[in-house]
Amino acid sequence: MKVLVPVKRVIDYNVKVRVKGDGTGVETANVKMSMNPFDEIGIEEALRIREAGAADEVIAVSIGVKQCQETIRTALAMGADRGVLVETDDNAEPLAVAKILKAVIEKEGPEVVILGKQAIDDDSNQTGQMLSALLGWSQATFASKIELGDGTANITREVDGGLETIKVKLPVVVTTDLRLNEPRYASLPNIMKAKKKPIDVMTPADLGVDMTPRLETLTVVEPPKREGGGKVESVQELVEKLRTEAKVI
Ligand code: AMP
Numbered sequence: 574m575k576v577l578v579p580v581k582r583v584i585d586y587n588v589k590v591r592v593k594g595d596g597t598g599v600e601t602a603n604v605k606m607s608m609n610p611f612d613e614i615g616i617e618e619a620l621r622i623r624e625a626g627a628a629d630e631v632i633a634v635s636i637g638v639k640q641c642q643e644t645i646r647t648a649l650a651m652g653a654d655r656g657v658l659v660e661t662d663d664n665a666e667p668l669a670v671a672k673i674l675k676a677v678i679e680k681e682g683p684e685v686v687i688l689g690k691q692a693i694d695d696d697s698n699q700t701g702q703m704l705s706a707l708l709g710w711s712q713a714t715f716a717s718k719i720e721l722g723d724g725t726a727n728i729t730r731e732v733d734g735g736l737e738t739i740k741v742k743l744p745v746v747v748t749t750d751l752r753l754n755e756p757r758y759a760s761l762p763n764i765m766k767a768k769k770k771p772i773d774v775m776t777p778a779d780l781g782v783d784m785t786p787r788l789e790t791l792t793v794v795e796p797p798k799r800e801g802g803g804k805v806e807s808v809q810e811l812v813e814k815l816r817t818e819a820k821v822i
Pocket of ligand 1: 578579580581582609612634635636637665667670687688691692693695696697698699701
């Protein structure tokens, strides 16, 4: 059984994101890029499934510019067996990503696909849902526990107010929540080994996917700057300020 994990290259979560001067997007030149944190959780879960003997191969797939190879190498260094890079300089919107993943999945034939619940750059939270709809597969989003059975899986989901466990038929598209696991660090020997693992490179056109954008970004702005605080002399003054300036009471 194969497990396929899409891994997105995003601005590292420690970087303070800056909006471009012309408001068309965010600055990515000379900015540290990393694997989307929810996708690290996806790779970790796939490795645990393989280590438990329920899968024999973990495939990491990334869609985007040439440098996405580095993101795939990180997945290989964590322990994934091989990678697929679908190389494009075009902006890959969730629907285009889902179509590309569908084509890769039809070639590879995995039983379980584990995506992140969202990419921390666009916060779309759409790709997993679109992919399961395109494939006509079961869907289990925001997973915090995955138990594979014979042709089925019990998946615990983080929902408002608690946890919900559902039973789904395989094949399934799962999206990871933060509490599913704690991803491992790649060890130095594994980083060296990862350099020899294979990465297949193809383009959206090879997979018959049209990348024409359907979304138009009108403008991107920075959040308003926080204003400095002030001191009040009395509770009465505080209440007055809350009423007149903050208008919260
Ligand atoms: P989103 O729907 O954009 O919030 O992304 C959800 C998940 O879809 C991510 O955590 C990834 O697992 C996957 N994904 C989205 N875009 C890409 C991409 N360009 N390459 C690989 N995986 C992606």
